[in-house]
Amino acid sequence: MAQDWRSVALWGVGIAxxxxxxxSTFGFSAGFRALLRDGRxxxxxxxxxxxxxxxxxxxPALDAGAVFGQPVRGFVFPAGIxxxxxxxxxxxxxxxxxxxxSGTLYTxxxxxxxxxxxxxxxxxxxxxxAQHAELWTDLPTLPGVSLLAMLGLLPVLxxxxxxxxxxxxxxLLHERRRHGEAASIWRTQPQQPSPFAWAALALAMLNFAxxxxxxxxxxxxxxxxxxxxxxxxxxxxxxxxxxxxxxxxTRAEALHRPLSADITSIMDVGVIVGALLAAGLxxxxxxxxxxxxxxxxxxxxxxxxxxxxxxxxxxxxxxxMFSGIASGSLHGWLWIAAALPGNWLGxxxxxxxxxxxxxxxxxxxxxSV
Numbered sequence: 001m002a003q004d005w006r007s008v009a010l011w012g013v014g015i016a017x018x019x020x021x022x023x024s025t026f027g028f029s030a031g032f033r034a035l036l037r038d039g040r041x042x043x044x045x046x047x048x049x050x051x052x053x054x055x056x057x058x059x060p061a062l063d064a065g066a067v068f069g070q071p072v073r074g075f076v077f078p079a080g081i082x083x084x085x086x087x088x089x090x091x092x093x094x095x096x097x098x099x100x101x102s103g104t105l106y107t108x109x110x111x112x113x114x115x116x117x118x119x120x121x122x123x124x125x126x127x128x129x130a131q132h133a134e135l136w137t138d139l140p141t142l143p144g145v146s147l148l149a150m151l152g153l154l155p156v157l158x159x160x161x162x163x164x165x166x167x168x169x170x171x172l173l174h175e176r177r178r179h180g181e182a183a184s185i186w187r188t189q190p191q192q193p194s195p196f197a198w199a200a201l202a203l204a205m206l207n208f209a210x211x212x213x214x215x216x217x218x219x220x221x222x223x224x225x226x227x228x229x230x231x232x233x234x235x236x237x238x239x240x241x242x243x244x245x246x247x248x249x250t251r252a253e254a255l256h257r258p259l260s261a262d263i264t265s266i267m268d269v270g271v272i273v274g275a276l277l278a279a280g281l282x283x284x285x286x287x288x289x290x291x292x293x294x295x296x297x298x299x300x301x302x303x304x305x306x307x308x309x310x311x312x313x314x315x316x317x318x319x320x321m322f323s324g325i326a327s328g329s330l331h332g333w334l335w336i337a338a339a340l341p342g343n344w345l346g347x348x349x350x351x352x353x354x355x356x357x358x359x360x361x362x363x364x365x366x367x368s369v
Contacts, residue, residue, distance in 0.1 A: 014274065017218075017271050018109055019274040021102060030099075033347055039175055050322070057205070075323045094306065094317075095347050097118040097121075110278070111284075121299065122306045125303060127307070130228070133243060146328055227265070295353065
């Protein structure tokens, strides 16, 4: 009964996440693109707010070890060459595929057929990376470093406050230098029903709700490798139980239980449903089935990089950056340090695929991705 209650609750959290993402068009890839190409920082400042709000709730709970009798643990993973390479590849994929992992899920729910192609190839890329895990699991790496365990609760909160305020200030000055003024994250913009700040706080609180219900933070991408592995097994194309990736004790159990019992799968589908609900209520669910050939190629290439990059890096911008940083893990900071150069390269590759190479296309993509 307890497990049934948790599954229902996580369905609700996933749906709420999808609804919040769609309502605010909160896209990490669009935010990095706006920063790197246009010098606009509203998305990035909203991400700082999101991370700060999540850290304030996560870190005391993780320091206590349990909340209301529920044991909780953060995401603290090793960081090394594999993480850097995977995050870099993921960054390129964000810009070519049209979104990150969460962005892909909510835009699929909103009716984007191009992003449905991206999602399909994320699953393919994640499965291939899991199948060939022996190629990257033995690369040099550092053990997981918990800043919370190393510094203590109050010092790490003070450190985070200083870092986020500094990043906020730098972003604000950068945008003002480029454009004379900085867009507010507290007001809505065209084609954006809810302010970025509302979404940032909602995502932080919903991630904390995930921690309380599931006992660990929000994650997305391992489910993609799981889906692909189960398909490979069911069709007789491979035997994933013997793959190095699934021999890890923390993953092996997921391969043997039904998808309906997998927390990450439940929440991923919930995000799609939540976005579908938001699009339907807004009267904006209108799939367009024609995709330009170059855009289709970009979705294939971007999806493969997103899926493979996330598995190699032990997470995406949600599980590695968002949940990792909120958990006080050093690997979350190293992930974003490697992903930003990948995004920069991806931004410069987009025109080769006919993506946002005109001012009109740029305006449309800022509003929709």
